[in-house]
Amino acid sequence: MTTSQQPRVQWQGRWSFLLAATGSAVGLGNIWKFPYITGEFGGGAFVLVYLMCIFAVGVPVMMTEISLGRRGRGSPVDAVRRVVNESGRGSMWSLVGWMAMICGFMILSFYVVVAGWSFAYVWKMLTGGISGTGVDDMVAVFTANNQNPLNLGFWSTLVTVATMFIVGKGVQKGIERSVSWMMPGLVLMLLLLIIYGLFSGGFIETVRFLFAFDAGSLSSAGMLAALGHAFFTLSLASGAILTYGSYLPKSASIGRTAIGVAIADTIVALMAGLAIFPAIFANGMDPGEGPGLIFMSLPLAFQSMPFGTLFGLLFFIMLSMAALTSSISMIEATLSWLCDNKGLSRPQAAWSAGIVLWLVSTLAMLSFNIGADWTLLGKNFFDWLDYLTSRLLMPLGGLGMVVLAGFVLKNETFRDELSLPPSLYAVWLFMVRYVSPLGIVVIFINALGLYQVTITADWPWLLGILVVMVVAGEALSPRIGRASAAR
Numbered sequence: 001m002t003t004s005q006q007p008r009v010q011w012q013g014r015w016s017f018l019l020a021a022t023g024s025a026v027g028l029g030n031i032w033k034f035p036y037i038t039g040e041f042g043g044g045a046f047v048l049v050y051l052m053c054i055f056a057v058g059v060p061v062m063m064t065e066i067s068l069g070r071r072g073r074g075s076p077v078d079a080v081r082r083v084v085n086e087s088g089r090g091s092m093w094s095l096v097g098w099m100a101m102i103c104g105f106m107i108l109s110f111y112v113v114v115a116g117w118s119f120a121y122v123w124k125m126l127t128g129g130i131s132g133t134g135v136d137d138m139v140a141v142f143t144a145n146n147q148n149p150l151n152l153g154f155w156s157t158l159v160t161v162a163t164m165f166i167v168g169k170g171v172q173k174g175i176e177r178s179v180s181w182m183m184p185g186l187v188l189m190l191l192l193l194i195i196y197g198l199f200s201g202g203f204i205e206t207v208r209f210l211f212a213f214d215a216g217s218l219s220s221a222g223m224l225a226a227l228g229h230a231f232f233t234l235s236l237a238s239g240a241i242l243t244y245g246s247y248l249p250k251s252a253s254i255g256r257t258a259i260g261v262a263i264a265d266t267i268v269a270l271m272a273g274l275a276i277f278p279a280i281f282a283n284g285m286d287p288g289e290g291p292g293l294i295f296m297s298l299p300l301a302f303q304s305m306p307f308g309t310l311f312g313l314l315f316f317i318m319l320s321m322a323a324l325t326s327s328i329s330m331i332e333a334t335l336s337w338l339c340d341n342k343g344l345s346r347p348q349a350a351w352s353a354g355i356v357l358w359l360v361s362t363l364a365m366l367s368f369n370i371g372a373d374w375t376l377l378g379k380n381f382f383d384w385l386d387y388l389t390s391r392l393l394m395p396l397g398g399l400g401m402v403v404l405a406g407f408v409l410k411n412e413t414f415r416d417e418l419s420l421p422p423s424l425y426a427v428w429l430f431m432v433r434y435v436s437p438l439g440i441v442v443i444f445i446n447a448l449g450l451y452q453v454t455i456t457a458d459w460p461w462l463l464g465i466l467v468v469m470v471v472a473g474e475a476l477s478p479r480i481g482r483a484s485a486a487r
């Protein structure tokens with residue numbers, strides 16, 4: 001049990017945190033969302049911006065979040081408040097923590113619906129596979145699965161109950177065990193699909209689609225989607241990584257962990273792209289099909305494969321497990337907050353959060369059947385949850401984190417937590433102070449339609465702004481309580 005009076009529970013063993021953080025990062029975001037938004041936003045250029053966002057914004061933000069968590073030893077709300085107080089700054093900054101915690105809860109409310117699809121497909125594979133031969137049949141199976149609210153609700157409820165059951169059991173027992181065998185299994189399944197795609201057509205087109213850079217194909221909405229997805233896929237600005245960081249022993253290296261998680265996450269996403277698109281191109285499907293993409297294309301691939309139903313079964317089991325190791329991380333912030341502030345035991349916190357979650361996720365589930373027409377500005381409830389979290393709360397929360405780290409908090413906090421050699425520390429500081437905020441702001445300006453940024457044409461003035469920011473930032477920072485990196 002975790003209360004503020006007792007020393008905080010910590011991860012046991014060297015690999016536990018790395019496994020848990022990877023388990024959180026690798027999930028439906030990599031296998032369900034990355035392929036379908038890549039399809040929607042036109043491929044190569046989107047992938048490039050996404051990769052840039054992962055390494056220029058995501059990794060520095062992840063290092064910041066783990067440091068904040070470990071320093072503040074609490075839920076995002078409590079940890080940020082403590083660290084901010086330590087630096088003698090106003091508690092208004094703990095809003096960043098609140099935003100993250102609420103964002104994680106909102107994501108989970110639609111995530112359980114998608115995880116429910118995966119659970120439902122496990123069942124379909126178990127009970128004889130999916131009948132039908134063409135794309136239309138697959139679309140029909142997916143649509144039928146969604147049309148009945150009782151059916152879809154059953155699966156999302158099952159995911160909610162499973163998540164709450166695991167987290168209710170406690171930090172170590174519940175979370176640590178499942179990740180170590182699930183991740184290699186998932187990579188193996190993706191490898192199998194890639195090898196199959198190599199021989200069954202559509203592979204060359206896939207490589208061209210994912211990696212050919214066509215600057216003209218990327219809209220400003222696509223850039224914002226790429227940034228939002230970088231946060232989503234690394235579980236940032238939603239409380240998960242920060243709370244996991246709060247259980248991290250002092251001896252662990254934060255920089256190495258963050259880079260390790262980002263690399264593993266990127267490999268799985270790119271592998272998912274390479275595994276999924278061949279079936280799409282070979283069957284003449286539209287890559288921009290939307291959220292149902294993998295549930296329509298993969299069963300087709302499995303059907304024409306020897307032992308396809310067995311592989312399909314294994315694949316959807318792995319995907320469901322990957323979804324669970326992410327969903328348990330999303331609720332951990334809320335749980336930790338309830339335990340520390342409301343005096344609840346972990347099981348009590350799990351079940352009370354679970355009831356609220358069930359209500360909200362049921363509304364999200366209804367977006368695929370009776371609530372499909374309950375729309376506001378053309379988006380239903382499910383779409384709004386996805387849109388608000390990925391395109392607004394996460395980029396803004398990320399901006400809050402880097403501004404906190406770069407300008408508000410004392411230098412010693414991060415120097416101490418990160419324990420990096422001076423040159424690497426300077427790189428991290430440069431990223432959180434200048435590169436990440438500039439990237440986030442430029443992408444926002446773009447998406448709001450205030451100005452259309454094209455990297456190829458606009459890089460000179462972007463560089464100019466960066467230089468001005470660096471000069472102003474370095475001149476100001478000693479006065480706002482921060483020493484420069486060199487000192």
Ligand code: PFF
Pocket residue numbers: 024025026027028029030104107232233234235236238239240241326327329330
């Ligand atoms: N990173 C997870 C995925 O890619 O599926 C999603 C996620 C987990 C988002 C935890 C946010 C979070 F806090």
